[in-house]
Amino acid sequence: xxxxxxxxxxxxxxxxxxxxxxxxxxxxxxxxxxxxxxxxxxxxxxxxxxxxxxxxxxxxxxxxxxxxxxxxxxxxxxxxxxxxxxxxxxxxxxxxxxxxxxxxxxxxxxxxxxxxxxxxxxxxxxxxxxxxxxxxxxxxxxxxxxxxxxxxxxxxxxxxxxxxxxxxxxxxxxxxxxxxxxxxxxxxxxxxxxxxxxxxxxxxxxxxxxxxxxxxxxxxxxxxxxxxxxxxxxxxxxxxx
Amino acid sequence: xxxxxxxxxxxxxxxxxxxxxxxxxxxxxxxxxxxxxxxxxxxxxxxxxxxxxxxxxxxxxxxxxxxxxxxxxxxxxxxxxxxxxxxxxxxxxxxxxxxxxxxxxxxxxxxxxxxxxxxxxxxxxxxxxxxxxxxxxxxxxxxxxxxxxxxxxxxxxxxxxxxxxxxxxxxxxxxxxxxxxxxxxxxxxxxxxxxxxxxxxxxxxxxxxxxxxxxxxxxxxxxxxxxxxxxxxxxxxxxxxxxxxxxxxxxxxxxxxxxxxxxxxxxxxxxxxxxxxxxxxxxxxxxxxxxxxxxxxxxxxxxxxxxxxxxxxxxxxxxxxxxxxxxxxxxxxxxxxxxxxxxxxxxxxxxxxxxxxxxxxxxxxxxxxxxxxxxxxxxxxxxxxxxxxxxxxxxxxxxxxxxxxxxxxxxxxxxxxxxxxxxxxxxxxxxxxxxxxxxxxxxxxxxxxxxxxxxxxxxxxxxxxxxxxxxxxxxxxxxxxxxxxxxxxxxxxxxxxxxxxxxxxxxxxxxxxxxxxxxxxxxxxxxxxxxxxxxxxxxxxxxxxxxxxxxxxxxxxxxxxxxxxxxxxxxxxxxxxxxxxxxx
Numbered sequence: 052x053x054x055x056x057x058x059x060x061x062x063x064x065x066x067x068x069x070x071x072x073x074x075x076x077x078x079x080x081x082x083x084x085x086x087x088x089x090x091x092x093x094x095x096x097x098x099x100x101x102x103x104x105x106x107x108x109x110x111x112x113x114x115x116x117x118x119x120x121x122x123x124x125x126x127x128x129x130x131x132x133x134x135x136x137x138x139x140x141x142x143x144x145x146x147x148x149x150x151x152x153x154x155x156x157x158x159x160x161x162x163x164x165x166x167x168x169x170x171x172x173x174x175x176x177x178x179x180x181x182x183x184x185x186x187x188x189x190x191x192x193x194x195x196x197x198x199x200x201x202x203x204x205x206x207x208x209x210x211x212x213x214x215x216x217x218x219x220x221x222x223x224x225x226x227x228x229x230x231x232x233x234x235x236x237x238x239x240x241x242x243x244x245x246x247x248x249x250x251x252x253x254x255x256x257x258x259x260x261x262x263x264x265x266x267x268x269x270x271x272x273x274x275x276x277x278x279x280x281x282x283x284x285x286x287x288x289x290x291x292x
Numbered sequence: 293x294x295x296x297x298x299x300x301x302x303x304x305x306x307x308x309x310x311x312x313x314x315x316x317x318x319x320x321x322x323x324x325x326x327x328x329x330x331x332x333x334x335x336x337x338x339x340x341x342x343x344x345x346x347x348x349x350x351x352x353x354x355x356x357x358x359x360x361x362x363x364x365x366x367x368x369x370x371x372x373x374x375x376x377x378x379x380x381x382x383x384x385x386x387x388x389x390x391x392x393x394x395x396x397x398x399x400x401x402x403x404x405x406x407x408x409x410x411x412x413x414x415x416x417x418x419x420x421x422x423x424x425x426x427x428x429x430x431x432x433x434x435x436x437x438x439x440x441x442x443x444x445x446x447x448x449x450x451x452x453x454x455x456x457x458x459x460x461x462x463x464x465x466x467x468x469x470x471x472x473x474x475x476x477x478x479x480x481x482x483x484x485x486x487x488x489x490x491x492x493x494x495x496x497x498x499x500x501x502x503x504x505x506x507x508x509x510x511x512x513x514x515x516x517x518x519x520x521x522x523x524x525x526x527x528x529x530x531x532x533x534x535x536x537x538x539x540x541x542x543x544x545x546x547x548x549x550x551x552x553x554x555x556x557x558x559x560x561x562x563x564x565x566x567x568x569x570x571x572x573x574x575x576x577x578x579x580x581x582x583x584x585x586x587x588x589x590x591x592x593x594x595x596x597x598x599x600x601x602x603x604x605x606x607x608x609x610x611x612x613x614x615x616x617x618x619x620x621x622x623x624x625x626x627x628x629x630x631x632x633x634x635x636x637x638x639x640x641x642x643x644x645x646x647x648x649x650x651x652x653x654x655x656x657x658x659x660x661x662x663x664x665x666x667x668x669x670x671x672x673x674x675x676x677x678x679x680x681x682x683x684x685x686x687x688x689x690x691x692x693x694x695x696x697x698x699x700x701x702x703x704x705x706x707x708x709x710x711x712x713x714x715x716x717x718x719x720x721x722x723x724x725x726x727x728x729x730x731x732x733x734x735x736x737x738x739x740x741x742x743x744x745x746x747x748x749x750x751x752x753x754x755x756x757x758x759x760x761x762x763x764x765x766x767x768x769x770x771x772x773x774x775x776x777x778x779x780x781x782x783x784x785x786x787x788x789x790x791x792x793x794x795x796x797x798x799x800x801x802x803x804x805x806x807x808x809x810x811x812x813x814x815x816x817x818x819x820x821x822x823x824x825x826x827x828x829x830x831x832x833x834x835x836x837x838x839x840x841x842x843x844x845x846x847x848x849x850x851x852x853x854x855x856x857x858x859x860x861x862x863x864x865x866x867x868x869x870x871x872x873x874x875x876x
Contacts, residue, residue: 081722083723086720105723108723109722112722131682138723141721154589154685176734176735177735178735178736181735181736181741185744185745188745192748192749192752193748193752225735228735245319288804
């Protein structure tokens with residue numbers, strides 16, 4: 052065997068070993084979960100690198116059992132990224148449970164619509180949504196004028212409606228895949244205008260509020276929630292680097 | 293004789309001195325303008341002047357009979373004038389009374405009198421008739437002020453539109469107007485001025501007015517007394533002594549006048565008997581109740597908002613007492629009035645309350661009612677809100693405190709276990725299959741995605757551009773070829789000039805024709821060129837010259853020995869190039 056063959060063998064074997072090791076941790080964590088050793092299960096899940104949505108979801112379940120509701124909410128929200136429709140159903144169900152713990156019984160209409168779109172966008176990966184969108188976009192651009200000239204308006208309208216739906220799915224998926232978010236841990240968290248507690252408070256956050264993290268500066272997070280941008284102390288927010 | 297006359301004069305002087313020591317009292321009755329008055333208008337004040345003349349400056353205050361039948365608005369000593377004539381001093385004092393007649397009829401004013409040294413000095417009395425304002429009173433006026441209401445009878449709380457109108461001609465300028473006395477009414481501050489015009493007895497008057505709505509607070513005859521307007525009119529008569537300029541410097545040239553308005557009496561009736569709590573009077577259309585959130589923790593404040601919509605004295609309506617279950621308590625927060633939108637629709641009064649839950653559970657805020665006297669139907673009516681369901685949850689802090697304080701550790705553990713079981717039933721199952729490591733998710737970056745999106749547009753634009761260029765070339769091919777061919781030929785001639793070798797002049801022209809008409813050089817012959825020149829309209833003479841020139845070039849090209857340079861030939865070639873370019 053020459054050098055190249057050796058190299059490929061080493062790479063392949065190490066990948067397989069790593070996979071087995073990760074799978075083993077995952078299975079051990081599942082076993083701990085079923086034995087109601089939730090903290091151990093959570094610790095084991097945490098050891099897995101490059102966690103898939105399934106792992107994030109299971110971490111959420113373990114945290115929920117430990118009554119770490121904010122953590123559970125964070126893990127489930129994180130699991131929404133690239134989740135398949137079945138997993139998305141489970142996540143939505145569990146999120147409803149945890150929202151009740153925070154008295155967030157009623158989502159506002161934009162949130163409900165976003166959840167529905169997010170669920171349907173989980174049917175395909177982002178690449179597929181992008182591909183379908185671009186295909187239809189090409190057709191509309193190249194053939195749209197001909198359809199218009201030949202007065203086939205309904206086909207044109209249908210194409211535009213489908214294109215809009217595809218665009219919506221793609222944007223939602225893109226947004227969820229690339230967002231950095233956090234969950235408020237404490238009951239009343241002040242949002243300051245700057246990274247200093249001496250500055251004035253813009254609004255108050257409550258346990259379970261989801262926010263978008265714009266940047267981190269020492270122990271402070273610059274966040275955006277409901278069009279309000281401000282700074283909160285990082286210890287008050289459940290988030291991951 | 294002279295002595296007798298002197299004695300008589302002395303006696304007369306003594307008599308006049310004796311007369312001066314006697315008090316003289318005169319009575320004058322005037323209107324607000326200072327004109328003598330024979331007839332007064334009810335509720336409009338008039339002036340009575342008592343003029344006392346005495347020989348010293350004693351305190352002789354006169355008494356005036358008959359003024360008790362009038363409302364005395366003002367009384368004062370307004371003037372004291374001392375004078376000395378022929379060594380005899382006298383003092384003249386003017387006492388002024390401003391009286392307002394509040395009843396119609398004929399009255400006697402006076403006499404005015406002074407009791408002095410057991411002697412009564414008195415004036416004459418003055419008969420005065422008091423009646424309603426008549427049209428003639430206005431016809432002679434340059435300006436006047438009126439109080440206007442939309443109704444003169446109503447019930448307590450009924451809205452009455454009220455306005456103060458100042459009618460004036462072009463020359464009258466309003467200076468100020470007194471505030472009306474609106475005792476017995478609830479009202480907002482006057483708004484205005486608004487302008488308008490009105491025809492009164494065939495005369496069109498322009499007016500400015502100030503408006504408000506009055507709401508009677510008590511029953512009976514409520515009188516709104518007259519208001520006084522001060523206005524200015526240009527002075528008719530100026531100085532006769534030629535000092536107009538000086539007059540104008542110190543005087544605006546206006547006379548200040550005043551005018552009293554009419555008074556208004558509004559008869560206010562009691563509301564029909566009603567056993568219960570009355571909240572308002574008017575015409576109301578809706579009472580709505582809303583809460584800012586329906587789920588709250590124990591002790592957390594819920595804002596309950598009652599919105600009353602309608603037409604009535606909203607300022608006077610007190611916050612409604614709420615009907616509330618024992619498990620909820622409330623506090624009045626604030627009230628506000630939302631004005632009509634664009635002057636249309638109804639006003640709204642909003643009452644805010646803070647409701648707090650005392651016990652956890654689902655509770656209903658019952659229907660709240662508003663009882664009012666409907667002015668359209670003239671009966672009592674009631675508006676109600678819809679009941680609102682709210683949920684009060686146990687405070688998390690309280691819950692944990694209770695659990696920690698009251699439950700034994702074993703029981704606590706059991707309870708936790710039960711809770712855990714319950715949670716287990718609620719939450720979705722664990723995912724044991726599927727990828728546990730995330731695989732690389734391929735996706736187009738935003739930049740590439742935008743580039744790909746723009747690609748078809750770019751292709752279409754390129755195609756469109758190409759079509760345009762082709763179209764241009766198709767329609768302007770001849771011109772393009774001609775320009776290019778001649779340009780090429782000219783550049784070759786310049787090179788020949790630079791190299792100083794005219795051997796290839798023949799080739800230049802052959803190539804010129806071949807390029808111009810897209811032919812091979814072999815196709816360009818002497819005869820072909822002749823035919824072309826003829827077709828293009830070159831004259832016989834020019835064609836002959838061309839033959840000579842072209843033959844010379846051919847000879848030089850094919851029969852020349854070595855490199856030759858004929859500058860004249862080159863000049864001719866350049867000239868022929870110009871000639872040909874004109875027509876080809």
